[in-house]
């Protein structure tokens with residue numbers, strides 16, 4: 001039964017069809033398939049800030065997230081049964097999408113959630129942008145591995161972009177062509 005369902009899933013399931021399969025064949029979908037992204041609200045900020053503080057030596061203040069809401073950036077959370085597992089922030093304009101933050105709760109990392117959020121952002125951006133950009137610390141091999149696996153190319157560096165324990169750290173700039 002399971003093999004038969006997997007075959008159907010592999011041939012037919014696209015993102016848009018997953019709601020249907022989740023209802024009809026819930027056992028044929030993985031945990032990651034079933035996770036959903038939704039727009040972040042102010043009520044999410046305590047949970048988001050908890051992850052932000054655990055994940056970064058120089059975390060964003062809550063005010064930065066509030067400013068992102070105010071200016072209309074795409075602010076998303078990835079949730080499972082009411083628990084926030086990760087979040088991402090994306091800006092869009094003049095044919096360019098820019099990922100400002102992507103972050104998965106430490107205990108949930110390495111299970112495909114970062115990839116799922118980034119793939120969702122790429123899908124959303126494709127409607128409005130030709131290129132997606134992001135910056136990453138050279139000291140963050142996990143994030144660099146994820147971006148390379150998604151097809152991002154290194155396009156340069158921004159000198160002294162990030163605060164660091166010993167002054168400033170450069171950013172590696174990555175770009176992904178969406179067309």
Ligand SMILES: CC(C)(COP(=O)(O)OP(=O)(O)OC[C@H]1O[C@@H](n2cnc3c(N)ncnc32)[C@H](O)[C@@H]1OP(=O)(O)O)[C@@H](O)C(=O)NCCC(=O)NCCS
Nearest residue numbers: 055102103104109110111112113114115136142143145146
């Ligand atoms: C970077 C981050 C978002 C990745 O999310 P994640 O859920 O842990 O990553 P995933 O499990 O989706 O992994 C996606 C791919 O990247 C690779 N990858 C992820 N972390 C890796 C690591 N530490 N080393 C090597 N490869 C890694 C995986 O092998 C995986 O490849 P696959 O999909 O082909 O199997 C997450 O680790 C995180 O929140 N880190 C702290 C915050 C941060 O640094 N954000 C990025 C700022 S630029």
